[in-house]
Amino acid sequence: MLVTASGLTLVPGGIFVPPAAEAALAARLSDLIGQTVGYEIYGHDRYGHALAQIFPSRSGDRSLSAEIVAAGQGAVLPDAIETPCLPELLRIEGEARAASRGLWGSVLRIRQAAEPKLATHAGTLGLIEGRVLSVGNTTTNHYLNFGRNWALDFTVMIPVRDAGSWGAGAPVPEELAGRKVRVRGLLEEWNGALIRAWHPAQIERIDDRD
Structure with a gap:
């Protein structure tokens, strides 16, 4: 985080920085002192810190979040609220991933939904690919099921209240059965491995590329 002269605490928004890159992030922030x-502030985290796109003077129009993602020191993690420059961040991440830059291929990697013991990675960013076997619905949540054993297999939980506000062009949960997708978010251990998706950019249709 970065504290301005006025006392405002800024957090680079829209990204996940794994523990292995925290020292590099701290160095980048230290370089900005003075x-x-x-x-551009677009919201606040649960601690009251301002989520922001921070633009170092040395970088012109490139944000600090974009610098981190381009170096392979972090990956895009859309916030529950809209993240400015999100398409550009995703494009930059794709380039870093394709080039195996930084932590890509080691700490940061794409995993398959069918992999056993996904839940052992709880607390880290999950980039999970797989085909949605079925979609379940309750009054509060949609569930994308990637296996037949709901107590063990990978699942994506989408709050109904959030999906209802995603807008045109966003994935429709009920239409994802049988589709191959890539899901990003923090992995949890809850009846197997779980990702909660609040933002439409967390779910990407990739079967059209097959």
Whole structure:
């Protein structure tokens, strides 16, 4: 995080930085001490810190989040609220991933939904690919099921209240059965491995590329 002269605490938004890259992030933030930066605040985290796109003067129009993602020191993690420059961040991440830059291929990697023991990675960013076997619905949540054993297999939980506000062009949970998707989010251990999806950019249709 970065504290401005006015006492405002800024957090680079829209990204996940794994523990292995925290020292590199700290170094980047330290380099900004005493420097003039631009920033755009678009919300706050649960601690009251301002989620922002921070623009170091050395980088022109490129945000600090984009620098981190481009170096392979972090991956895109859309916030529950809209993240500015999200398509550009995803494009930059794709380039870093394809080039195996930074932590890609080691700490950061794409996993398959059928992999056993996905839940052992709880607390880390999950980039999970697989085919949705079925879709379950309750009054509060949609569930994308990637296996027949709901107590053990990978699942994506989508709050109904959030999916209802995703807008045109966003994935429709009920239409994802049988589709191959890539899901991103924090992995949890809950009846197997679980990702909660609040933002439409967390779910990407990839079967059209097959």
